[in-house]
Amino acid sequence: MTDLLRIGASGVRAYQAALAVTGDNVANADSENYVRRSLSLASAPAGAGSPFARETSGGSGVIAGETIRASNSLKTNAARVAAGDHERFAARSEWLNRLQDSVTGSALDLRLGGFFNAGVDLAAAPTSVAARTIFLDRADQAASGFAVLGADLARLDADIGSAVTAATTQINAITTGLARVNDELRRTQSGGTAANGLLDSRDALLAALAERVRITVTEGARGTVVVSLGSGNGGAILVPGNGSAIRVGVRDNGGTPELVLDPTHGAVSVRLPASGSLAGLIEAKNEVAAARTAIDMLANRFAIAINDWAQQGSDALGDPGTPLFSTTTIAVLPGAANAGSAGIEVTLADGAVPAADGYRLVRNATDWTLARIDGSASVSGPGPLALDGLTVTTRAGARNGDSWRLDPVGGAIGLALRPIGPDRLAVADRYVSDASAGNKGSARLLVSPDASAAGFAGTPPLRISVTTFAGGIGTADVTEIASGLLVATVTLDGSRISGTGFGFNLSGVPIVGDSFRLLATGAGSSDNGNARALDRVRTISAAGGTLETSLDASLAGIASRLAETDRLGDTAQAVRDDSARARDAVSGVDINREAAELTRLQAAYRANAQVIAAARDMLDTLLGIAR
Amino acid sequence: MTAINTRAAHAAAVARLTSLNRAADMAQEQIATGKRLTAPADDPISFTRAAVLRRADTAATATQRGIDAASRRLNATDTALAGISEIVQRARELALQGSNGTLSASDRGVLATEVSELLAAATGLADTRGSDGERLFGGAAGAGPAYAADADGVLQWQGAGRAPAVVIDGANVASGIEGPDAFGLTTTTVAGVPPVTTVTSRDLFATLSALVSALAEPDDGRRNTAMTTALSEIDGHITRLGTARATAGARLGRLDSETERIARSSLANQTDLTKLESLDLTEGIARLQRLLTVVRAAQASFVQTSNLSLWDQLR
Numbered sequence: 001m002t003d004l005l006r007i008g009a010s011g012v013r014a015y016q017a018a019l020a021v022t023g024d025n026v027a028n029a030d031s032e033n034y035v036r037r038s039l040s041l042a043s044a045p046a047g048a049g050s051p052f053a054r055e056t057s058g059g060s061g062v063i064a065g066e067t068i069r070a071s072n073s074l075k076t077n078a079a080r081v082a083a084g085d086h087e088r089f090a091a092r093s094e095w096l097n098r099l100q101d102s103v104t105g106s107a108l109d110l111r112l113g114g115f116f117n118a119g120v121d122l123a124a125a126p127t128s129v130a131a132r133t134i135f136l137d138r139a140d141q142a143a144s145g146f147a148v149l150g151a152d153l154a155r156l157d158a159d160i161g162s163a164v165t166a167a168t169t170q171i172n173a174i175t176t177g178l179a180r181v182n183d184e185l186r187r188t189q190s191g192g193t194a195a196n197g198l199l200d201s202r203d204a205l206l207a208a209l210a211e212r213v214r215i216t217v218t219e220g221a222r223g224t225v226v227v228s229l230g231s232g233n234g235g236a237i238l239v240p241g242n243g244s245a246i247r248v249g250v251r252d253n254g255g256t257p258e259l260v261l262d263p264t265h266g267a268v269s270v271r272l273p274a275s276g277s278l279a280g281l282i283e284a285k286n287e288v289a290a291a292r293t294a295i296d297m298l299a300n301r302f303a304i305a306i307n308d309w310a311q312q313g314s315d316a317l318g319d320p321g322t323p324l325f326s327t328t329t330i331a332v333l334p335g336a337a338n339a340g341s342a343g344i345e346v347t348l349a350d351g352a353v354p355a356a357d358g359y360r361l362v363r364n365a366t367d368w369t370l371a372r373i374d375g376s377a378s379v380s381g382p383g384p385l386a387l388d389g390l391t392v393t394t395r396a397g398a399r400n401g402d403s404w405r406l407d408p409v410g411g412a413i414g415l416a417l418r419p420i421g422p423d424r425l426a427v428a429d430r431y432v433s434d435a436s437a438g439n440k441g442s443a444r445l446l447v448s449p450d451a452s453a454a455g456f457a458g459t460p461p462l463r464i465s466v467t468t469f470a471g472g473i474g475t476a477d478v479t480e481i482a483s484g485l486l487v488a489t490v491t492l493d494g495s496r497i498s499g500t501g502f503g504f505n506l507s508g509v510p511i512v513g514d515s516f517r518l519l520a521t522g523a524g525s526s527d528n529g530n531a532r533a534l535d536r537v538r539t540i541s542a543a544g545g546t547l548e549t550s551l552d553a554s555l556a557g558i559a560s561r562l563a564e565t566d567r568l569g570d571t572a573q574a575v576r577d578d579s580a581r582a583r584d585a586v587s588g589v590d591i592n593r594e595a596a597e598l599t600r601l602q603a604a605y606r607a608n609a610q611v612i613a614a615a616r617d618m619l620d621t622l623l624g625i626a627r
Numbered sequence: 628m629t630a631i632n633t634r635a636a637h638a639a640a641v642a643r644l645t646s647l648n649r650a651a652d653m654a655q656e657q658i659a660t661g662k663r664l665t666a667p668a669d670d671p672i673s674f675t676r677a678a679v680l681r682r683a684d685t686a687a688t689a690t691q692r693g694i695d696a697a698s699r700r701l702n703a704t705d706t707a708l709a710g711i712s713e714i715v716q717r718a719r720e721l722a723l724q725g726s727n728g729t730l731s732a733s734d735r736g737v738l739a740t741e742v743s744e745l746l747a748a749a750t751g752l753a754d755t756r757g758s759d760g761e762r763l764f765g766g767a768a769g770a771g772p773a774y775a776a777d778a779d780g781v782l783q784w785q786g787a788g789r790a791p792a793v794v795i796d797g798a799n800v801a802s803g804i805e806g807p808d809a810f811g812l813t814t815t816t817v818a819g820v821p822p823v824t825t826v827t828s829r830d831l832f833a834t835l836s837a838l839v840s841a842l843a844e845p846d847d848g849r850r851n852t853a854m855t856t857a858l859s860e861i862d863g864h865i866t867r868l869g870t871a872r873a874t875a876g877a878r879l880g881r882l883d884s885e886t887e888r889i890a891r892s893s894l895a896n897q898t899d900l901t902k903l904e905s906l907d908l909t910e911g912i913a914r915l916q917r918l919l920t921v922v923r924a925a926q927a928s929f930v931q932t933s934n935l936s937l938w939d940q941l942r
Contacts, residue, residue, distance in 0.1 A: 032634075
């Protein structure tokens with residue numbers, strides 16, 4: 001009778017525990033990292049039938065065993081890997097999107113096109129001040145387009161750098177957490193609530209880690225894990241089974257970021273597996289760096305081409321043209337340890353060439369010192385300070401010892417329009433030529449400036465008169481028109497003839513007696529030769545095509561990599577969703593199933609209670625007989 | 628059959644709804660902007676092609692502005708040349724009248740006065756300015772007058788170089804006629820001992836001056852010689868002016884045909900751009916409608932299925 005009571009009681013206890021587990025499952029139906037638990041029930045061992053333990057005939061009830069987590073390590077691992085792959089593309093896509101927005105948002109292609117089109121308008125109205133002003137404005141817009149884009153890309157690069165640092169900080173926090181969970185697990189009896197809770201947090205940490213970097217997990221005793229980098233065995237160990245985690249960091253290796261273990265002591269470089277958000281970030285960083293290089297090269301090419309072009313021509317006052325763009329600006333970097341709040345302003349004089357190493361500005365007790373980094377020159381005073389064309393205006397609020405780095409930067413950021421008036425724009429050719437109206441031949445004289453030319457002496461205006469010509473070869477006399485002096489007799493054989501500072505060709509067939517004039521373009525000329533030459537700058541093709549097509553190519557490269565990343569990201573997301581669903585099918589909570597379970601367990605509970613009631617009835621009956 | 632997990636099922640349903648909403652939003656944006664491509668990554672190849680086409684289009688517009696300016700200049704040049712041609716025709720009539728031996732000296736004086744007036748008018752027309760104040764017949768030297776008297780009082784061309792050209796697809800088309808090409812050039816040679824300056828050719832203005840002097844010449848023989856020379860020179864000038872006008876006309880014609888070509892290629896560019904970038908509105912609206920229907924159905928079925936629960940049956 002007491003056996004039956006005990007059996008009933010064990011059943012009530014076991015199903016109460018099972019109901020509690022089900023209740024827990026329902027309560028945690030929406031907990032992210034919760035793994036469904038179930039209670040394993042086993043029949044209690046019968047007594048051995050020894051003198052001390054009586055063998056029972058009808059069993060001795062049920063006992064509640066371990067609480068089992070419904071987890072499948074293979075499916076969990078597959079879900080982790082898939083999540084890491086997806087995170088890689090998601091991170092890359094996000095930053096490539098920002099890169100694409102920066103490049104399209106700068107409207108650099110429109111600005112460059114506007115500049116060259118303004119050149120065409122300038123050629124149509126070479127003496128119009130309005131056309132010249134508009135052209136200078138377009139040049140300013142093109143330069144500032146480059147400068148804004150350069151600054152944007154630099155900011156983007158810095159932002160990705162911060163994101164990379166944040167990712168490694170998170171990775172280190174997660175691995176440290178995992179090492180601690182390992183310690184706890186080693187000390188905890190498996191199968192208990194505490195151990196299961198620890199395993200849930202372990203899996204959550206592993207999932208979070210796998211989103212950031214590809215890992216291989218090896219499970220040891222009591223659920224402790226060894227986490228190594230990459231896929232398969234042999235990767236660098238991040239979390240050992242016993243001991244503290246190894247920190248990781250990202251450092252710059254000659255322009256390309258690389259992953260290192262233990263960055264603070266004896267850093268070891270390791271290959272970063274191509275999965276996880278860290279990989280995506282570093283790939284995006286490389287993309288941004290490549291875009292920056294491309295834009296900087298393009299800016300330099302643009303500045304050199306346009307400055308060369310401007311110097312080939314002659315301005316409205318008859319003087320040789322001056323460069324349109326300055327290519328250097330000063331970047332100000334406040335010292336990391338600055339205690340004060342002072343801002344400083346730096347201006348670079350037009351045409352000044354700052355020292356390549358840069359400068360340091362230091363606040364002393366009483367005044368300021370601006371010095372070249374190499375120490376070869378310095379100035380001190382209360383400010384403003386001037387050195388090498390740099391003028392530093394200081395503001396109040398600096399503390400003693402505050403310092404600033406002033407570095408010259410070129411490339412896209414450094415591009416700016418020089419202060420040039422409309423009159424100083426070189427629209428005309430430096431030299432013009434004309435054929436005498438009485439010429440019988442069809443020859444034309446083509447003259448162009450050439451600073452290095454050192455042929456015959458003689459200053460324009462010059463008259464070139466053909467004295468002999470037969471069979472493609474002839475001679476011509478060159479006379480100064482002003483003085484009438486014969487300065488040279490040159491051979492006409494189709495090759496270029498050099499004067500001083502210019503050279504000319506005679507194309508076509510002249511007839512003896514034909515003459516040509518070669519004149520320096522005077523002030524107020526309506527010649528548009530140099531403005532027309534801008535079309536050649538626009539269409540000249542270097543490596544990567546013309547200026548505009550190389551810009552298109554850069555943008556198309558970014559766009560196609562982004563499109564590819566998005567495509568791969570969509571696939572990776574589908575795989576991630578599938579594998580997560582497969583994992584959740586095993587380890588997730590389905591409340592309908594729990595409802596059914598609850599009904600089942602309730603019935604069992606009620607039945608066991610009924611067993612106790614029956615035992616009590618039987619006992620009552622028995623005791624009633626004795627009365 | 629895999630088991631269904633409440634949380635994952637919810638999350639998946641929400642994700643599907645979100646992606647449907649995003650697709651509908653994108654379709655709406657495409658309809659609102661009328662463009663199929665909203666960012667380069669939507670279709671990098673088409674985007675690059677569209678950028679090239681758009682650039683070609685704006686460049687063609689700029690070229691067209693250049694052509695318009697050149698046309699204006701050539702038209703003004705032609706008008707000035709037409710005026711001068713009339714003047715020269717009149718001068719020829721006067722020269723023919725003056726050649727008549729029966730005229731009295733005072734009659735010839737009247738004729739000489741009119742020729743002087745004609746000379747002044749021609750000189751004025753030769754200094755015609757363009758819209759930016761540049762001298763149409765001055766070549767590239769735009770600031771000063773195209774013709775000015777030298778120390779001997781002889782009118783000389785002050786220009787230099789050639790009139791500004793307009794670049795059309797890499798080829799230069801001159802937008803003007805230089806003075807000497809229209810009016811000839813005064814040239815002299817110096818020979819003999821002591822040096823004697825002989826005029827070998829006279830420009831239009833020198834010819835008209837010579838005609839004035841010839842009409843005033845009292846000696847019949849010398850006058851006849853001078854009148855004959857002047858007449859033949861005037862005939863030469865008329866031919867030269869005709870050639871210059873023909874040249875200006877040919878250049879204008881070239882610019883006109885370039886204008887037509889640019890308009891045609893611009894139309895082709897626009898057609899290509901539309902093909903590359905633009906949304907087929909009918910198809911776009913139909914797609915949006917389809918998406919919205921799917922979104923509504925998905926929302927309704929989500930609400931229905933998430934209402935299904937065994938818990939409702941537990942009493």
